[in-house]
Amino acid sequence: MEPIEIGIFVSLGLLAVVILGMRVAFAAAIAGVVGLIWIFWAKKGYSSDSFFWALTVAAKTAGQVPHSKVSSQALSLIPTFILIGYLAYYAGLTKALFEAAKKWVAWLPGGLAVSTVFATAGFAAVSGASVATSAVFARIAIPEMLAIGYDKRFAAGVVAAGGTLASLIPPSAILVIYAIIVEQDVGMLLLAGFVPGAFSAVIYGLLIVGLALTFKNFGPPVSGFTWKERFAALPPALPIFAVVAIIILFVYNPFGGDAWGTPTEGGAIGAFIVFCMALYKGMRWPQLKDALMETAKLAVMIFTIIWGVLIYVRFLGFADLPTAFSDWITSLDQSPMLTLVMILLAYAILGMFMDAIGMLLLTLPITYPAVMALNGGEFVSAADSAFGMSGPMAGIWFGILVVKMAEFCLITPPIGLNCFVVAGVREDLSVQDVFKGVTPFFIADAITIAGLVAFPSIVLWLPSLAG
Template structure:
């Protein structure tokens, strides 16, 4: 067998392990190590006396991955973004956001559902973790909706789906991981996520209104708030926008000149500001300890997936699968846009069996070069490209779209993590009910993805305006 055959066989074994329930991190690490041993041993003609040599080289190669890749400074953004979210919860900012949203848009049909979507979008702008966002709003929003007669499945579905926006709205841990894997600028990716994230929130909100108008008593509105009460709710939500402003200035200085610092420094300063807010609002040592522990647990989970999958990615490099796949994709006799849509459909299927981070880490080393090849290759200009954008613009545009596709993993049965989190926080609501409540939002996600494909300017406007890229 040549290297390509070995790569395909090992990849099939990885998919089998994932389907039978092996954690992605461990399945990828095992598959990558086995593949490296296989390739090195094959180079020696499967000589039995050379097996120990192949094993030794493979272990050394795999062993160099965790430190060399995880020590990247850009990845230090992930724990700081996650910490911001947990500290914001203990600072009471989530309740303040939800209360402000309720007073301003609660009068709409399905008003509390719309309020949940917009409050979640605001919280997502300081939290890089979808799971944490869903867990927080399951405690805050669902009781409010149930109290006035919302269907429990719909209430749970709104929270689970709205929580996925933390994957897209900066600061996003998944966008950081995407930037590292495809070697793109983190700041550009984070900026590119703002408008698609806001657009996604508007589509979710519109869907809630349509459902509430279509079904009687589906989502009763909340009325009775005066203009004075509405304006009184705003100061409690302003700290969120203050933290967002800090992060934006550290990515890019809108007033011209050099940025204040790196995105990593912006994330650290944002965490410190939210920490001070939490202290002023009554956070004590037990809450602070919980925030640190929850941040550490989620960070360790993400980093474990990263290093496990990167061992498999190192094996893919030796097998040369990314190059072969890119050549095959670019050689198909069909329109590049149709090929892109088929790739996205494959992501929708994979999302039924993998978590979002694991899926992107496993596929991007193969799929990303193929998409760039479809567009015309590295260094292509917008005028000569298939998708009407430069190779850098294509990398950013595809990143936002594929992260939006990854959001589907968080609400797709059988392993939609957000749905399990909401059901875990609310024992009175089964995970089956959460999945049923989330199902209408697949329509909203499909419309959002279609709009991002049809109108790339939604993604590229901010990066081109502020960074000139």
């Protein structure tokens, strides 16, 4: 059997066991090891002696992956970004953000829900974890929306959908993972996430206002806040903007000259600032211990997925499956843009059965080379490319599109993780209630993705400024 055929069989088996419920990390690692053994054994003619040789070589090949790949400095961003989010919660920044947003925009139709979306977007700027964002605002925002008459399902849907913004707005753990897998510049990707993240939040807000105007008593406005109260609500939220400014300065210096440091250093300094703020607000050892433990748990989960999937990726290289898929994609008799849309639709379907990080790690080694081939190659100029952008810029643009699709997958049934988190925090809500509540946001996500595809400048404006 040829290596490509082995690659297809093993990949189909991997998808089957993941859909049946096996964890992505373990399924990918097992598939990778089995695939490596099969390929090496096939090369030696399937004899009994060659099986043990293939087993030894596969074990050595798989064993090199965890240290060689995960020791990358760029991955050290992930724990610091996650820690910022948990420390921000204990510093009271989440409550301060929500209060500020409420006082400024709650007068709109559906204003409290709009406030929740904007507050989650602000919190996303200091948190790299969508799950943490959803859990925090399920405790803060849902009770206030219920108190003034919001439908509990829609209130839960607002929080679950708003939590997905942490996947796109830097600091984003998923953007870092994408950069590592496809070998793109981490700083450029983090810059590229700001404007699309804000664009997505605005689309969510407009959807909520439209629903409140269409349906009577859907989202009653909240009024009565004075201008003095509005301005007084801003200073407690300022540390959020300080952390955002530090991350930007450590990725790209808008005042000219070199950046102040690396994104990793920016993340560490941002975590230290929020830590000091949390101490000032009264955080004690039990809260710090909880923040560190939750950070460690989430970071270990992400790194375990990376280890397992990278073993599978090593197998794909031996099977030559990414090259074969790229050749097949470029041979299709249709426009590159239509092919790209079909790839994004495939992500939407796949996301119904897999978590976002695992889905990206499993698919990017195949889809990224294919999209680069559609564009004309990794090093093609903007004038010669199919999508009107150079190879590196096409990689950044595709990364934002894919991460937005990963956001979409966090709220799609049957395993939308954010929906399970919100239902777990709120005893008065079932998972089915949350899934019903997020349904309108599917429309908003579709509009956002269409906008990012039709107008790539939304994604590429900031990276182009940075050169």
